[in-house]
Amino acid sequence: MTFFRRLRLAELIELCRSMRFALESGLMLRDVMDLLSSRNTRRVRLLASEISKEIKSGWSLQDALVKQGRVLPPLFISLVTVGEESGNLPEVLGELEKYYILQQKLRREFREQIAWPVIQFAAAVLVVTLLIYILGILPQAASGREAKALDPLGLGLVGERGALIFFSSVCGSVAGLVVLYYLFSRLLRRRAVIERLLLLIPGIGPCLRALALARFCIAARLMLETSLSVLKTLRLAFQATDNAAFAAVVPVVETSLRQGNSITASFSKGRIFPTNFLSAVGVAEESGRLPEIFRHQGEEYDDEARRRLNWLTRLSSGLVWLGVAAVIITCILNIFMNVYLGNLEKVLK
Numbered sequence: 001m002t003f004f005r006r007l008r009l010a011e012l013i014e015l016c017r018s019m020r021f022a023l024e025s026g027l028m029l030r031d032v033m034d035l036l037s038s039r040n041t042r043r044v045r046l047l048a049s050e051i052s053k054e055i056k057s058g059w060s061l062q063d064a065l066v067k068q069g070r071v072l073p074p075l076f077i078s079l080v081t082v083g084e085e086s087g088n089l090p091e092v093l094g095e096l097e098k099y100y101i102l103q104q105k106l107r108r109e110f111r112e113q114i115a116w117p118v119i120q121f122a123a124a125v126l127v128v129t130l131l132i133y134i135l136g137i138l139p140q141a142a143s144g145r146e147a148k149a150l151d152p153l154g155l156g157l158v159g160e161r162g163a164l165i166f167f168s169s170v171c172g173s174v175a176g177l178v179v180l181y182y183l184f185s186r187l188l189r190r191r192a193v194i195e196r197l198l199l200l201i202p203g204i205g206p207c208l209r210a211l212a213l214a215r216f217c218i219a220a221r222l223m224l225e226t227s228l229s230v231l232k233t234l235r236l237a238f239q240a241t242d243n244a245a246f247a248a249v250v251p252v253v254e255t256s257l258r259q260g261n262s263i264t265a266s267f268s269k270g271r272i273f274p275t276n277f278l279s280a281v282g283v284a285e286e287s288g289r290l291p292e293i294f295r296h297q298g299e300e301y302d303d304e305a306r307r308r309l310n311w312l313t314r315l316s317s318g319l320v321w322l323g324v325a326a327v328i329i330t331c332i333l334n335i336f337m338n339v340y341l342g343n344l345e346k347v348l349k
Helices: 009-024 029-036 042-056 061-066 074-086 089-143 159-187 192-198 204-224 230-240 250-258 263-270 275-287 290-348
Strands: none
Touching: 009 029, 009 042, 009 089, 029 042, 042 061, 061 074, 074 089, 074 204, 074 230, 089 159, 089 204, 089 290, 192 204, 204 230, 204 290, 230 250, 250 263, 263 275, 275 290
16 A cells, blocks of 8 residues: 555545444444445555554554555544544544545635636637747738748747747746645645744644644543543644644653643643633633533634635635736736837837
8 A cells, every 4th residue: 555645535534434434333443444445445445454454463553554654644643543542533533524524625616716717827828829829920921021020928939939938938837836836845744843934924824723723622632531641642632733843842841741830831831832722721720621621622723724724715716816817917918018019119100
């Protein structure tokens, strides 16, 4: 399985749903994986088969999932580990299913919103390419002799060669931007410094923080309802955020807890939690109701994350549309200036 690419959102949703239904019906984890390895999509069947082999060999579910790290996203592995440790795996799978369904919905909406601007951009590129080619050969064809070709963009691109250069440059630029985005998303992801800087960016930062805190609260609540130690509980909760900036403060928080400080004071030393969150945790810690406050805070941050993700989706699609509109308007203005006004000046002279 290590040579397969990561599971798609639809496959992750199906995996979470199938595992949750099977576990809620009373099946053992090993039997669940055997069932999924025979009844599901091909890639999910192969994954379940590999996990089943690892479990039968005596490995825990967490160890089996870590070995499939190239196929499964870190968030899935982290939260399923929390579910296994807390004995609430079906509930965790339900939360993951809802999260991946939201991601799928937002991606679909984003694609639908940028589809028309992308079509407009492609049509504009083709029109300008044809215009460069036609205006380049038109004077010669009309006069029957060598004549100065019209330059619609004022960039020295005329005729067949100019059309090829323009088309290749646009396609190359788009491909270059896609490659750069891919490289940066892979190289900079899960770097604590980078993700901490992202938390400071207006619009993006609050969304990432809300997502991380929602995951943290879900994991912490589930773990606090078990007999696990506070240190292990919080370590797994930080891991479940799937955010390197939060994970980086684990040593500071653990050191503070070992020194006898309260959970709230230890969280404060990490300098990653917002003030209102720390206040709520402080009150809950004093009253002995931490699981309840984590449930409440988790629901609030989940709602906030959904709102902010929807806003970011609309903003991103709007920026794409504005970028396409800017390119189209620039081309139209250049053509107007160089073809229409240029010829009008010649006539007036």
